[in-house]
Amino acid sequence: MQPIIQVSRLNKVYKGGFQALDNINLEIEPAEILALLGPNGAGKTTLISTICGIIDPSSGSITVDGRDIISGYRHTREMIGLVPQELTTDAFETVWDTVSFSRGLFGKKPDPEYIEKILKDLSLWEKKDNKMMELSGGMKRRVLIAKALSHEPKILFLDEPTAGVDVELRQDMWQLVKRLRESGVTIILTTHYIEEAEAIADRIGVIKNGQLILVEEKVALMSKLGKKQLQLELKQSLTTVPLELNAFELCLKDNGRRLVYTYDATLEHTGIAALMQKLSDAGIQFKDLKTDQSSLEDIFVSLVKEAK
Numbered sequence: 377m378q379p380i381i382q383v384s385r386l387n388k389v390y391k392g393g394f395q396a397l398d399n400i401n402l403e404i405e406p407a408e409i410l411a412l413l414g415p416n417g418a419g420k421t422t423l424i425s426t427i428c429g430i431i432d433p434s435s436g437s438i439t440v441d442g443r444d445i446i447s448g449y450r451h452t453r454e455m456i457g458l459v460p461q462e463l464t465t466d467a468f469e470t471v472w473d474t475v476s477f478s479r480g481l482f483g484k485k486p487d488p489e490y491i492e493k494i495l496k497d498l499s500l501w502e503k504k505d506n507k508m509m510e511l512s513g514g515m516k517r518r519v520l521i522a523k524a525l526s527h528e529p530k531i532l533f534l535d536e537p538t539a540g541v542d543v544e545l546r547q548d549m550w551q552l553v554k555r556l557r558e559s560g561v562t563i564i565l566t567t568h569y570i571e572e573a574e575a576i577a578d579r580i581g582v583i584k585n586g587q588l589i590l591v592e593e594k595v596a597l598m599s600k601l602g603k604k605q606l607q608l609e610l611k612q613s614l615t616t617v618p619l620e621l622n623a624f625e626l627c628l629k630d631n632g633r634r635l636v637y638t639y640d641a642t643l644e645h646t647g648i649a650a651l652m653q654k655l656s657d658a659g660i661q662f663k664d665l666k667t668d669q670s671s672l673e674d675i676f677v678s679l680v681k682e683a684k
């Protein structure tokens with residue numbers, strides 16, 4: 377299948393010389409949900425703004441639906457809905473007017489039935505005649521999503537969609553994103569919340585210092601979560617791991633005072649019983665033992681550290 381978005385060797389150097397994107401290559405499939413994770417200032421907003429045509433790339437190319445975003449700007453921009461991070465709406469306009477106006481900006485004929493549907497989907501129907509300034513922060517954020525969907529885009533970018541929203545609204549948004557994907561919309565979101573990526577993404581990309589340091593299927597990434605570590609604090613320190621324990625690929629830490637065994641917790645036979653037997657045969661005694669499980673958060677933190 378042809379990717380709906382293809383980013384090749386993309387670089388962005390801002391005026392003043394700061395390189396915000398460094399040789400980004402990325403393909404996004406139709407109707408997938410891609411979550412972009414990364415620390416503050418990593419380049420997430422710059423990347424999505426460049427794909428949306430709001431920021432000019434310094435070099436490299438981007439195609440959307442097979443068309444170049446610069447030479448085919450009209451078509452590619454029409455394909456895209458963008459929900460920005462900042463709340464930018466006219467305080468005195470009503471919900472209905474602001475959403476309808478956004479549709480008009482794309483030269484689409486008015487379609488009150490469609491606008492009604494999205495307002496209902498976003499639980500905004502009761503507020504359709506309210507002025508923007510009369511809405512809560514979470515509602516304003518939903519209006520931004522309604523605006524982004526007003527011209528029926530095939531691709532939706534959400535820049536930190538649930539920053540500062542309550543747990544209930546966050547769950548609603550996740551449901552909405554999944555429903556949109558089921559209707560064939562491709563979704564790219566940036567987030568600081570690892571549990572958000574875990575809950576809805578098909579793939580996860582990690583950006584650090586303008587570089588895409590990883591893009592992986594969430595399931596594959598999560599399978600790494602099945603890895604657990606058994607930490608054995610030894611009574612007497614070792615200088616090396618005895619040969620007869622080679623099969624367990626143990627790691628010796630803390631100047632030989634700690635042995636670490638990494639195993640797959642999802643397997644029926646973890647190898648722990650066999651390890652215990654071998655340790656006893658070798659006369660290795662331990663004072664204490666504990667297990668650690670890596671979370672997506674650990675994986676993320678270590679990836680970001682490694683990339684320094």
Ligand SMILES: Nc1ncnc2c1ncn2[C@@H]1O[C@H](COP(=O)(O)OP(=O)(O)OP(=O)(O)O)[C@@H](O)[C@H]1O
Nearest residue numbers: 390391394396414415416417418419420421422423
């Ligand atoms: N117009 C600009 N001129 C110069 N530098 C900029 C400009 N916009 C962004 N930057 C810099 O580019 C880097 C990436 O910013 P960007 O907003 O893309 O990060 P981000 O990953 O979205 O961060 P956050 O999670 O904080 O929103 C930052 O160091 C930022 O200061």
